[in-house]
Amino acid sequence: MLAASAAFAHPKLAACRRLFLRNYEVYINIGVHDFEKRGEQRVVINIDLFVPFALSTPKEDKLREVVDYDFMRATVAKRVSQGHIHLQETLCDDLARAMLEHPHVLAARVSTEKPDVYPDCDAVGVEVFRIKED
Template sequence: MSAAGSPPPIHSGNAAVASWARDPRLAGCRRLFLCEHVRAVEIGIHDFEQHAPQRLVFHVDLFVPLAASTPQADRIDEVVDYDFIRAVIAERIAAGRIGLQETLCDDIARRLLAHPQVRAVALSTAKPDVYADSRAVGVEVMLFKDAA
């Protein structure tokens, strides 16, 4: 438990992001993130996953060049809005059932990377309710615009 009495996060961030400051492809970027975004998702291939949506925890990191994310007039239209991240996730979930976390992560990461200001995306998902003997099972992907 944390000092505030809440459980520690399932994942505190994307492992691929840990060394982002050393990656020359991300030089001059700002990191935007959405942490522990929990949604009910129709996902899974096992029989026990077929009957109801299950909790899925998203962690998203976007890397945006400083030139495209440094506001001059303190206006939201000068930066990438966090609502964009949430909207992309919601749109993909609304598109219907998906079997694998890998497919879901790839789909969402590609959609986020399509934003003209985004240079790279790191995205992870975690299912906290699948195994009683584990906190979560999950997937992580990192895509760069030059490799997408």
């Protein structure tokens, strides 16, 4: 696993297009503390997908020729609908793994943030970056 900051410079990604979902806000049951288990919390999710140009350059200007953005949103919705999640690390890992299940996605970067945890900072969160193995 690469550090997320080195993700964009990885040589495998040079011939890729980057698709992204920015600041996708969801309300989910997440957290390890008792008060967190009683209700939903706001979580902000960011996703970058790296898709080879050969698999994402439309010739007919048709949606079927690319990875549909709805795939990212639907994947998030499916995971968060499965019930309480204790850790952001679990959520990030699960989402990254699910993104890589798409046959055209070579790599994925996923971050989650809980912006309402501490009053003295913008957010606390986790980020992961994964590349499919050869």
